[in-house]
Amino acid sequence: MPLIEPRVLxxxxxxxxxxxxxxxxxxxxIEGTFRSFGFVPIDTPAxxxxxxxxxxxxxxxxxxxxxxxDQGGRDVALRFDLTVPFARFTAEHRSELFLPFKRYHIAKxxxxxxTQRGRYREFTQCDFDIVGSDGAAADxxxxxxxxxxxxxxxxxxxxxxxxxxxxxxxxxxLLDSLGAGNKSVEILRQIDKLGxxxxxxxxxxxxxxxxxxxxxxxxxxISLGDEGDFDRVLEKLKAAAGEGEDTRRxxxxxxxxxxxxxxxxxxLDPSITRGLDYYTxxxxxxxxxxxxxxxxxxxxxxxxxxxxLYSKEKLCGVGASIGLDRLQAALDELWGTGRRPTxxxxxxxxxxxxxxxxxxxLAEQFRNRGISCEVFLEIRKPxxxxxxxxxxxxxxxxxxxxxxLTLRNIxxxxxxxxxDVEAAAxxxxxxxxxxxxPATPYTKA
Amino acid sequence: MPLIEPRVLxxxxxxxxxxxxxxxxxxxxIEGTFRSFGFVPIDTPAxxxxxxxxxxxxxxxxxxxxxxxDQGGRDVALRFDLTVPFARFTAEHRSELFLPFKRYHIAKxxxxxxTQRGRYREFTQCDFDIVGSDGAAADxxxxxxxxxxxxxxxxxxxxxxxxxxxxxxxxxxLLDSLGAGNKSVEILRQIDKLGxxxxxxxxxxxxxxxxxxxxxxxxxxISLGDEGDFDRVLEKLKAAAGEGEDTRRxxxxxxxxxxxxxxxxxxLDPSITRGLDYYTxxxxxxxxxxxxxxxxxxxxxxxxxxxxLYSKEKLCGVGASIGLDRLQAALDELWGTGRRPTxxxxxxxxxxxxxxxxxxxLAEQFRNRGISCEVFLEIRKPxxxxxxxxxxxxxxxxxxxxxxLTLRNIxxxxxxxxxDVEAAAxxxxxxxxxxxxPATPYTKA
Numbered sequence: 001m002p003l004i005e006p007r008v009l010x011x012x013x014x015x016x017x018x019x020x021x022x023x024x025x026x027x028x029x030i031e032g033t034f035r036s037f038g039f040v041p042i043d044t045p046a047x048x049x050x051x052x053x054x055x056x057x058x059x060x061x062x063x064x065x066x067x068x069x070d071q072g073g074r075d076v077a078l079r080f081d082l083t084v085p086f087a088r089f090t091a092e093h094r095s096e097l098f099l100p101f102k103r104y105h106i107a108k109x110x111x112x113x114x115t116q117r118g119r120y121r122e123f124t125q126c127d128f129d130i131v132g133s134d135g136a137a138a139d140x141x142x143x144x145x146x147x148x149x150x151x152x153x154x155x156x157x158x159x160x161x162x163x164x165x166x167x168x169x170x171x172x173x174l175l176d177s178l179g180a181g182n183k184s185v186e187i188l189r190q191i192d193k194l195g196x197x198x199x200x201x202x203x204x205x206x207x208x209x210x211x212x213x214x215x216x217x218x219x220x221x222i223s224l225g226d227e228g229d230f231d232r233v234l235e236k237l238k239a240a241a242g243e244g245e246d247t248r249r250x251x252x253x254x255x256x257x258x259x260x261x262x263x264x265x266x267x268l269d270p271s272i273t274r275g276l277d278y279y280t281x282x283x284x285x286x287x288x289x290x291x292x293x294x295x296x297x298x299x300x301x302x303x304x305x306x307x308x309l310y311s312k313e314k315l316c317g318v319g320a321s322i323g324l325d326r327l328q329a330a331l332d333e334l335w336g337t338g339r340r341p342t343x344x345x346x347x348x349x350x351x352x353x354x355x356x357x358x359x360x361x362l363a364e365q366f367r368n369r370g371i372s373c374e375v376f377l378e379i380r381k382p383x384x385x386x387x388x389x390x391x392x393x394x395x396x397x398x399x400x401x402x403x404x405l406t407l408r409n410i411x412x413x414x415x416x417x418x419x420d421v422e423a424a425a426x427x428x429x430x431x432x433x434x435x436x437x438p439a440t441p442y443t444k445a
Numbered sequence: 446m447p448l449i450e451p452r453v454l455x456x457x458x459x460x461x462x463x464x465x466x467x468x469x470x471x472x473x474x475i476e477g478t479f480r481s482f483g484f485v486p487i488d489t490p491a492x493x494x495x496x497x498x499x500x501x502x503x504x505x506x507x508x509x510x511x512x513x514x515d516q517g518g519r520d521v522a523l524r525f526d527l528t529v530p531f532a533r534f535t536a537e538h539r540s541e542l543f544l545p546f547k548r549y550h551i552a553k554x555x556x557x558x559x560t561q562r563g564r565y566r567e568f569t570q571c572d573f574d575i576v577g578s579d580g581a582a583a584d585x586x587x588x589x590x591x592x593x594x595x596x597x598x599x600x601x602x603x604x605x606x607x608x609x610x611x612x613x614x615x616x617x618x619l620l621d622s623l624g625a626g627n628k629s630v631e632i633l634r635q636i637d638k639l640g641x642x643x644x645x646x647x648x649x650x651x652x653x654x655x656x657x658x659x660x661x662x663x664x665x666x667i668s669l670g671d672e673g674d675f676d677r678v679l680e681k682l683k684a685a686a687g688e689g690e691d692t693r694r695x696x697x698x699x700x701x702x703x704x705x706x707x708x709x710x711x712x713l714d715p716s717i718t719r720g721l722d723y724y725t726x727x728x729x730x731x732x733x734x735x736x737x738x739x740x741x742x743x744x745x746x747x748x749x750x751x752x753x754l755y756s757k758e759k760l761c762g763v764g765a766s767i768g769l770d771r772l773q774a775a776l777d778e779l780w781g782t783g784r785r786p787t788x789x790x791x792x793x794x795x796x797x798x799x800x801x802x803x804x805x806x807l808a809e810q811f812r813n814r815g816i817s818c819e820v821f822l823e824i825r826k827p828x829x830x831x832x833x834x835x836x837x838x839x840x841x842x843x844x845x846x847x848x849x850l851t852l853r854n855i856x857x858x859x860x861x862x863x864x865d866v867e868a869a870a871x872x873x874x875x876x877x878x879x880x881x882x883p884a885t886p887y888t889k890a
Contacts, residue, residue: 003756007497009492014488017485021486038792045454047454051449066492089451112515140805258802259801260802310450356701357703377545
């Protein structure tokens, strides 16, 4: 039989151990933060009725969706985001949920996008929302969680992160005052392109919609955020569009931000509008200051009718989504790939006279002390076992012995002796805490 | 616009917070054990070329696969297990992997199975394998990891778990001695039904294949395990089929099992054959002693040509797979659903005079001490906030105050006072460690 070429589909990827370890570590940090806020996880099927997922129909999305007829003749599709399944979920399980409902959902989604734009057709989203509360407290909790989670993920502190905040109401009032309120969806979509295409291009597109004078006023307004300071920008926006519920909400949020001492992470930016007409309140995007070019790594906003397609009950909410793949790529760029996680704290050498049973029993004593410990499976010269550990980025090789354990420090190329497991474990744990140099990648160069 | 009915496809499920929390906790325990052995994670695409996944073609599997033509006209399919993608993965990335390669993969797979048999069309597999080592040390490591992982998951200790072990070579030699070696695939498939259909039914099926006398001998042979004691069963098997590499391998493994003191978890059972012709060495299934009826929760074996479809290089290996959904259902049955995990350690009450900013800043002080802390978002009477905590299974409500914190113990219906966060955190952590009663489920009854 001829061999089949082992290959994946265009736009799809394998994750080798170094990448997958890093992803799992990122997800563990994200989940840890979400859980510390009392958010709870849910999951939904990858495959759903196409009608349920595409209810609204039309648009760019529909063309990208993986849609087909299953064995039972049903019209089905792979989910293309986590928002639509969540809307369906809340409508279906409404009677089982307490409001406000604080949930997160970390899962893969699929879109047959044009891969030439450097996009993947399978990617991971991390969504978190508070549904059933319209207050500033809920808005703030999402913003605060974004700030905490991204800070922990990037390990850089709040100065390296900027969350750009705006309110849809403010912008809508400006358009109304210009008599352009009926064109808001179209205008929002153009302004959302600002980061990608630049101001001149957006000006042209806006002029086509509103005429030259109004386009100028809109661009002047959304440029008011360039000044930086939140209070001053807010004053200017009030001067331009007048006061309203939206400016009062922004004022309140700014107070809460100051109460938590997180001012350095936030900016008021009237150019942030988000393309989707789904949002009705605050909207936001977040950027890594050292990598502005990669765009927003976490975005979201407030909406007033989550599940309108499936239920008459109006459910408001506020939420955000982290693009894990983009963030991982950004952190790789920021730190280089040398920081790959070590995949075990120690390896137990395989030596004559110590069979796999005895060796595993010894390894268990280390594992029970929180030290991950690979057992080498084949008898080789010590130097070969040290080389294997080095290639895999394992910092220690333990050579078993009766009455004494020899600990080879791979990086330092030195042997240490320990009278028992307790002492050996203390040595390994101590060095682990001191360890600042990056581990060698697990895969071959 | 008429509403769309919010529903999922037959055989697919939503996971509500209590179930999803439990699943995530199970996966964390499984991963923690795998990582402690130095196993590393990989991931592969959900969607692959149909030819890559279905290379061998034919059979029961092919009918169940979700297969379709994508937007680019490619013949694609959703993965139906993690073994085939792993085989493709090792062939594709062979030059990047060190052997022996110890990997795990926890991910969803899809099969359009008949749901009347209580099966799901979307389910999670946890596979772990050692590839590139043919020794007993590798066999034993997989067995030992199974024993550890299932013991930790079930929290029941090794006495409640039985791993039934056999060797394909032994059975093949018996068939050869009966002159039925050429019918082995067919015979194995029938014997694999033993647990489901019973001995009488299997006897009939075997008689159709081999005739009455041989069927009797085969059944006599596979019944030799009924005696229990590993050594005695092994002696009887040797008497019936003679000694060979297979009996020596089983002897060696039994020694390693004794070296680690895990004898109580293992049995030698010649009726375990596994249906797949893929296996060539040891094979095994594992059972919860208190729930024998649910069948094996973790099975696997040794194979000698993992990636033969994609590569000329013969890669041997040994591995196992945990069926997470079946195991979760089993644990629910064993423990009841009352043991649902608490979804936060404490809630901070929302009271007049303490805005969301100050409250979140206070909550952070608890979170930084390892206490997950939900912030309630709306001002309500204390009794209403206590009720909300009770419904969600949150054991403590913290009422902020200047100079003193009041801690409401929900279960005991008592207030405690603490002078500062330090003292309050100590109280909550202390009670958490004492906590043995199950939490109220998060969802409404």
